[in-house]
Amino acid sequence: MTGDWSGYSDLVQLSGPLDRDPKIGLMYEGGAVDARDEIRFARFDENYLGWRRSAGAATPDVSRPGGVAYVLGGASASRCAQRLDGVDDFVRVPFDRAQLPGSGDFTFTTSFSYGASKDPQALLWLGGMGTTAPQLWLRGEPASHRLIAMMTTAAGSKSVTTKQAYDDQQWHHLALERTGGRLEIWVDGVLAASGPDSPSSVSETVLFQLQLGGRLGGANHFAGSLDDARLYRQALTESEVDAVAAGRTVWPGPVVQLPLDRVR
Incomplete structure (x- = not known):
């Protein structure tokens, strides 16, 4: 999602549990220099999180x-x-x-x-x-x-x-x-x-x-x-x-x- 510094965050589900493509919202502190530079909001789904993929090597x-x-x-x-x-x-x-x-x-x-x-x-x-x-x-x-x-x-x-x-x-x-x-x-x-x-x-x-x-x-x-x-x-x-x-x-x-x- 970002390679910048990040800090406090809050995660919320944006759609209902029966939605075929449920969305997730993330509000967080972020910045290239310091985690407190900005308040950011990102919207994504479970596929973006890689929940169907392995944890990696x-x-x-x-x-x-x-x-x-x-x-x-x-x-x-x-x-x-x-x-x-x-x-x-x-x-x-x-x-x-x-x-x-x-x-x-x-x-x-x-x-x-x-x-x-x-x-x-x-x-x-x-x-x-x-x-x-x-x-x-x-x-x-x-x-x-x-x-x-x-x-x-x-x-x-x-x-x-x-x-x-x-x-x-x-x-x-x-x-x-x-x-x-x-x-x-x-x-x-x-x-x-x-x-x-x-x-x-x-x-x-x-x-x-x-x-x-x-x-x-x-x-x-x-x-x-x-x-x-x-x-x-x-x-x-x-x-x-x-x-x-x-x-x-x-x-x-x-x-x-x-x-x-x-x-x-």
């Missing part, structure tokens, strides 16, 4: 039987990993209440390779958007020579940064952890950044979203490859992170596990 989530994540933008599997183009590719994990980390410890792990672009690039986005919505995100900022992770809860925001961006187009293994009141980034088995977390829940009062390779709202697309992404609802020990990096199983198992080796 999918990659298996082996943490649960039959689980999938959706691969948007045309990303492709290459050398047993997902290659993202930095333009519109990202991976979205469907909502599952069992995934919610809440106020507890967690660990996100993945292997990544990037460096062709110097733009900010999100590896992980979890939760909401804005300055106060509970959320957790991790992105590479090659121009600033760093990885940065930020956590926002009802108690405020905290961030940690590494001293390099690891944008050498070589493979690196990453673990982002909340553990015992700390937020930590581990790269290739070495603690690269550490600081206090923001107490309280990262997944409360917002529509839970978990996606890889892009920020919610369509910015910070990742230009590179991601492999074996996992989310655990516990802090892993250093030896457990090493085991994950080697492809082994750690118990309790992850609530999300995307090998990212194929798309169907």
Whole structure:
């Protein structure tokens, strides 16, 4: 419908339930620069929404039987990993209440390779958007020579940064952890950044979203490859992170596990 920014919206059915071609109306905030530039109205039908089509390409989530994540933008599997183009590719994990980390410890792990672009690039986005919505995100900022992770809860925001961006187009293994009141980034088995977390829940009062390779709202697309992404609802020990990096199983198992080796 639009590639612009959008904000608050209201959806209404414009015709009766027995209408052979029912119409839907959407009033929403939108704008090329800011979501609050204009109030817009769009009219469309169910066919426009693609309700008869599949949700799109999918990659298996082996943490649960039959689980999938959706691969948007045309990303492709290459050398047993997902290659993202930095333009519109990202991976979205469907909502599952069992995934919610809440106020507890967690660990996100993945292997990544990037460096062709110097733009900010999100590896992980979890939760909401804005300055106060509970959320957790991790992105590479090659121009600033760093990885940065930020956590926002009802108690405020905290961030940690590494001293390099690891944008050498070589493979690196990453673990982002909340553990015992700390937020930590581990790269290739070495603690690269550490600081206090923001107490309280990262997944409360917002529509839970978990996606890889892009920020919610369509910015910070990742230009590179991601492999074996996992989310655990516990802090892993250093030896457990090493085991994950080697492809082994750690118990309790992850609530999300995307090998990212194929798309169907």
